Amino acid sequence: MADNLQETYDQIPYGSEPISGTHPGHIAAIGTLLGLTPPDPSCARILELGCAHGDNILGIATMFPRSNCTGVDISPRQIERGHALATRASLSNVSLQTMSILDITPEFGTFDYIIAHGVFSWVPRQVQDKILEICASNLSSHGLCFISYNTLPGWHVRGFIREMMLFHTRTFPDPTLRAARAREVLEFMGSSLKSDTPFGALLQDELKHPRAMPDWYLAHDFMEEFNLPEYFHSFMERCGAQGLQYVGDSEVPLMFPHEFSPAVKQNITRMSTSLLAREQYTDFLRNRMFRRSILCHSDELIRSSFDSNTIRNLFVASPLAAAPAGNAEPCAFKHPNGGGLRAPNAMLAAAATHLGARWPASIHYPELAALVSASLVQVERDIVEKSLCEGVHTCFAAGLMQLSVGPSPFSTAVSEKPLASPLARAQAEEGLKVGTLQHESCSLDTSEVNILKLLDGTLSISDIAARLTKSPEEVSRTVTKFARTALLRH
Numbered sequence: 001m002a003d004n005l006q007e008t009y010d011q012i013p014y015g016s017e018p019i020s021g022t023h024p025g026h027i028a029a030i031g032t033l034l035g036l037t038p039p040d041p042s043c044a045r046i047l048e049l050g051c052a053h054g055d056n057i058l059g060i061a062t063m064f065p066r067s068n069c070t071g072v073d074i075s076p077r078q079i080e081r082g083h084a085l086a087t088r089a090s091l092s093n094v095s096l097q098t099m100s101i102l103d104i105t106p107e108f109g110t111f112d113y114i115i116a117h118g119v120f121s122w123v124p125r126q127v128q129d130k131i132l133e134i135c136a137s138n139l140s141s142h143g144l145c146f147i148s149y150n151t152l153p154g155w156h157v158r159g160f161i162r163e164m165m166l167f168h169t170r171t172f173p174d175p176t177l178r179a180a181r182a183r184e185v186l187e188f189m190g191s192s193l194k195s196d197t198p199f200g201a202l203l204q205d206e207l208k209h210p211r212a213m214p215d216w217y218l219a220h221d222f223m224e225e226f227n228l229p230e231y232f233h234s235f236m237e238r239c240g241a242q243g244l245q246y247v248g249d250s251e252v253p254l255m256f257p258h259e260f261s262p263a264v265k266q267n268i269t270r271m272s273t274s275l276l277a278r279e280q281y282t283d284f285l286r287n288r289m290f291r292r293s294i295l296c297h298s299d300e301l302i303r304s305s306f307d308s309n310t311i312r313n314l315f316v317a318s319p320l321a322a323a324p325a326g327n328a329e330p331c332a333f334k335h336p337n338g339g340g341l342r343a344p345n346a347m348l349a350a351a352a353t354h355l356g357a358r359w360p361a362s363i364h365y366p367e368l369a370a371l372v373s374a375s376l377v378q379v380e381r382d383i384v385e386k387s388l389c390e391g392v393h394t395c396f397a398a399g400l401m402q403l404s405v406g407p408s409p410f411s412t413a414v415s416e417k418p419l420a421s422p423l424a425r426a427q428a429e430e431g432l433k434v435g436t437l438q439h440e441s442c443s444l445d446t447s448e449v450n451i452l453k454l455l456d457g458t459l460s461i462s463d464i465a466a467r468l469t470k471s472p473e474e475v476s477r478t479v480t481k482f483a484r485t486a487l488l489r490h
């Protein structure tokens with residue numbers, strides 16, 4: 001079984017990229033808010049299972065040069081490409097190994113963070129059980145795991161798209177041709193039914209996602225031999241049997257039933273005998289199809305809700321920007337994700353202004369409180385200290401602010417001889433997509449890539465301009481953009 005998977009990923013490699021939800025600084029902040037004491041990610045031992053080319057674990061190793069990172073994948077072709085990238089980026093704190101998850105034993109060592117993104121649902125049950133066993137046996141005592149997986153009931157709906165693709169390609173054994181063939185059935189269904197019936201509307205909505213995705217995604221995420229979605233409660237029962245417990249969701253806003261009316265929220269609480277049951281009822285209501293769960297050892301004591309006081313030790317970042325004057329929108333501050341702060345109190349408005357000005361860099365909470373105090377002279381410093389935590393907590397829960405346990409590993413200032421992320425420079429040798437030091441994926445154009453490749457800390461803006469026969473102003477504009485995209489190092 002596992003050999004089959006090795007072949008399919010060797011034939012059609014997966015387009016791996018940094019997955020922001022797996023950022024150990026973010027996962028550790030969630031653990032800290034829930035009363036845990038996760039290890040410092042900047043010097044942690046971090047393991048990724050099913051890392052494909054390794055862009056995610058290589059990104060983590062780049063952000064945390066004192067960490068010790070390991071990526072494991074069964075596909076030699078993918079790991080080879082990862083090795084080449086790590087060598088080109090001169091990363092000495094990461095090891096990528098071609099091996100099966102099934103061969104990992106307790107002797108492989110303990111890790112403070114174990115990540116399995118996009119693997120669990122696409123491997124046979126035996127490998128799934130082994131992933132949970134590794135998360136229990138190879139996790140340090142205060143460590144955290146991240147496992148993402150397809151969930152029911154959402155995949156009952158998405159599953160029929162998979163099934164029609166599998167039917168339409170049943171006589172096409174060549175996996176490199178199957179994705180193109182599968183697109184035919186997506187187009188056939190999409191052009192045959194309009195959204196004017198309940199089924200037509202559901203179908204049109206479901207088709208949007210696969211139609212927009214590349215062939216490698218259709219080949220694996222939709223048509224891989226194994227695709228085993230599971231209810232959250234059933235996944236958690238299996239985790240419990242291995243000695244693991246639920247901490248929270250890496251997609252923080254989904255931990256709160258924000259979108260439901262007070263009556264619905266009350267009913268969820270009334271019907272739920274536990275946090276896990278509450279999460280399950282919420283999944284039913286959301287028809288949820290994917291989860292990014294954070295887990296830890298069962299003997300750790302976890303708070304039932306976030307302790308906003310712990311924010312005092314954390315770093316806060318946010319791209320919130322003041323809405324333009326005269327804007328018809330009722331938001332005072334807008335977030336690029338479409339959300340916003342409608343009527344923030346003066347304290348939160350001051351915090352949003354300072355954070356927006358520093359974005360993408362984070363501000364340590366004590367410094368943020370001092371900045372807010374300084375701009376609101378009429379409010380006592382200890383009142384700011386106390387109530388700002390609540391405001392930041394509310395914004396974090398709504399996805400408007402980010403929290404991390406450490407400072408941003410990048411510079412937002414352009415130095416005389418700018419130095420870009422070594423991984424991004426190595427990725428730029430291969431194409432137009434690079435990973436940022438915020439652990440996001442970023443697309444560049446050819447001119448930007450040519451400039452990025454030269455940012456090795458030895459050349460000034462005018463040196464680069466002369467090499468590329470561009471104006472220093474153009475190079476400077478691009479490098480300033482890189483600074484705002486978290487691509488430059490200190």
Ligand SMILES: C[S@@+](CC[C@H](N)C(=O)[O-])C[C@H]1O[C@@H](n2cnc3c(N)ncnc32)[C@H](O)[C@@H]1O
Nearest residue numbers: 005009014016050052073074075100101117118
């Ligand atoms: C859907 S891809 C996800 C890749 C990556 N984690 C991501 O999310 O971008 C699943 C990966 O798991 C790997 N895989 C499957 N079975 C495995 C096994 N038994 N041991 C190690 N890796 C495995 C595949 O080779 C593939 O790279």
